[in-house]
Amino acid sequence: MRQIWKTFLLTRAKRRRMTFVITEPCIKCKYMDCVSVCPVNCFYEGENMLVISPDGCIDCGLCEPECPVEAIKSDTETGLEKWRELNAACAAIWPNICVKGEPPADADQFKDEEGKFDKYFSKAPGGA
Ligand code: SF4
Ligand code: F3S
DSSP, X not given: OXXXXXXXXXXXXXXHOXXXXXOGGGTTTOOOTTGGGOTTOOEEEBSXXXXXXXXXXXXXXXXXXXXXXXXXXXXXXXXXXHHHHHHHHHHTXXXXXXXXXXXXXXXXXXXXXXXXXXXXXXXXXXXX
């Protein structure tokens, strides 16, 4: 059954060639509920956020509803060019993450904050 599901997802991905991206609300929150549902392990970890590899994502959409701060968006939405580029660039240099880790102890303090990219974005890899 699992194999059938995987084959279905891969076939659909080949047809559509779209992806999901992680955006600003993830910064300093990094809850990581998204990690455990991904069938192809295409999350990559930075110091204070995750990104999705556009080469690995099969557009299944399973991760999108898992994020408590709605940071995961389909790249078909408008205005996401900056985040598409950032996800691709950081996925190439950050380590892969397949298992949910411990979110930052102060994650909830940053849930509703705006302008997090300018204030806190870090290019440093996570998983240290
Ligand atoms: Fe993984 Fe989300 Fe892409 Fe599905 S949509 S393959 S869960 S990153
Ligand atoms: Fe970030 Fe949301 Fe995943 S905060 S780590 S995209 S669950």
